[in-house]
Amino acid sequence: VDSPPFQIHSEADAGEGRLSLSGELDLATAPRVEQAAEELLAGGLHTLVLDLSDLRFIDSSGLRVVVILHRRAEDEGWRLSIVRPSEQVHRVFEISGLADRLNFIEDRRGL
């Protein structure tokens, strides 16, 4: 019943960055997302797409990273778009009262 390892796919093209996460976002893996976002943002972005569609689990350590990015986007004037996760993962955002404050998008590139 081991979970697949947590993975981050990171890319940027013409000012749009994309972080695609898969696996479980928690205390151990959240710092890797902060680090990857930091590296992308250092290049200067107008939009960061955070793709959570392959995320299998999130807890408050993961929520914290997303909220930090959200606040940073507001402060620095770039756009954070979050590709909607699975129903179970999205429910954690809803329970926390964050779902309405974040910019969730449905579309998934390539569809």
Next chain:
Amino acid sequence: VSTQGAQMLELELERDGSAPARARAAVRARFAELEVDTTLSFTLALLVSELVSNAVLHSLGPPDAPIVLSASATRETISVSVTDAGKGFSPVARPADRAVGGFGLELLARTASRWGVDSYAPTRVWFELSRAA
């Protein structure tokens, strides 16, 4: 707090960043046989992750003191407790500098049927989930 019912799990976890993932894996493996529904199973893993993460980050006990995860089940209820070597706490005031990271207790309060914290040593946080929900 009653923890009657079948003991499902008693696990000592080394206090490090991988403890939450190990705790979730152990709980998922152990509770698979109960065939709880997907939402309840996810909530169980979520709250276990919250309690163990909290113990890893905030225990005032010595770093080498293990975290003890204990779980039991009746037909109606799943009960979990997480104990560390801290001195207990009262879940009331939340320091402002933790505001961004303060979702853990909120998730616990909003999803558990019952929950509580012992305000004396050792720190023990517990919750119950209704299997009927």
